[in-house]
């Protein structure tokens with residue numbers, strides 16, 4: 001059987017490797033970049049959080065958009081299968097906090113090399129070209145047309161072109177155009193696992209400051225509901241905030257409206273209010289003649305002091321011996337509940353993943369085959385599925401790539 005796979009990223013490489021296990025298949029893997037898997041190279045800050053060592057139920061639970069659609073894919077190829085395969089390919093792995101799996105070498109390139117080796121069997125040909133259109137006739141896919149004006153014909157085509165984020169890696173959203181051409185509905189695209197733009201100017205002033213162990217919550221100001229809490233690391237940037245807890249929080253905001261959501265940071269989560277008050281009083285007693293902006297160095301990172309004082313409403317020149325109890329309590333509140341107003345997501349090109357994509361009800365979950373065009377399959381981020389950080393998105397690419405590659409014979 002002749003098979004075309006569009007895109008040699010995580011999903012496409014996996015699909016090629018599986019499909020090639022059947023010697024009778026002849027596979028053409030078309031990749032627009034000179035080298036495959038450029039996005040995979042930058043995953044996990046170059047370390048590649050390749051999967052999550054958890055059960056299939058947990059994989060479904062971590063997939064916040066259309067997790068249930070992926071039951072069959074995870075059953076066909078679980079995170080333990082990913083680990084097994086990489087082990088067989090000679091890549092030792094380690095499990096870190098939150099069951100996140102990384103190569104022992106901490107090098108994403110080791111994962112890329114192993115997957116390329118797995119994919120490029122004798123019956124797989126990798127070419128460098130960009131697919132621009134599908135050739136479809138009478139409800140059946142017949143092949144693809146490329147940027148270099150070539151036509152390639154096949155019995156089956158797998159679209160594994162990724163999402164629309166980090167376009168320099170090659171994923172510029174071509175798959176959505178191909179799917180539309182085949183008559184598929186594209187659920188509107190939006191950035192996910194993405195930094196926030198923030199109203200307050202203080203973020204720019206604190207640019208580069210990273211907070212390691214903070215507790216955060218996101219409050220919906222329309223109904224005062226707490227929609228997300230987390231604990232961990234975040235970062236101030238020239239536009240607002242980023243870092244692990246911020247990216248995770250972004251996936252809990254479905255309808256972004258400027259000023260609607262408040263990001264609240266507890267800068268001292270290990271201390272309750274009484275303990276923090278006692279600590280502040282102790283610090284103040286030692287420095288009673290200083291002005292407040294010079295007396296919080298032991299409590300807060302230097303760059304944060306002006307912003308916290310501003311939120312407390314105390315004048316930065318106020319001497320400690322003039323600070324009233326009310327003022328001290330408002331300082332305490334600014335430390336336990338430092339508030340930022342979320343203005344919006346950063347653009348999709350800066351998102352870790354793209355939410356939205358090919359509508360799942362138009363794809364057979366047992367094969368990843370299109371319900372609209374026979375012989376057409378989808379795998380990876382191009383489908384409308386999204387998961388939290390932790391190795392889940394790569395596992396989705398591997399599981400759907402595997403299932404598509406395995407199902408071609410049916």
Ligand SMILES: Cc1cc2nc3c(=O)[nH]c(=O)nc-3n(C[C@H](O)[C@H](O)[C@H](O)COP(=O)(O)OP(=O)(O)OC[C@H]3O[C@@H](n4cnc5c(N)ncnc54)[C@H](O)[C@@H]3O)c2cc1C
Pocket residue numbers: 006007008009010011012030031032033036037038039040042043044045048049050051129130131132160161162163165166169170171172173174175351352353379380381382390391392393394395397
């Ligand atoms: C900075 C960053 C860090 C990340 N870290 C992690 C992590 O540690 N763990 C995790 O689980 N997930 C991580 N992700 C998410 C993860 O990388 C993606 O979800 C995953 O790569 C999607 O796999 P894919 O195969 O569907 O798409 P991609 O990996 O994007 O591959 C798609 C491929 O298709 C090619 N292509 C596109 N259009 C065409 C065309 N028209 N013709 C030919 N080829 C085409 C592209 O060049 C690309 O090589 C991260 C993402 C980013 C941006």
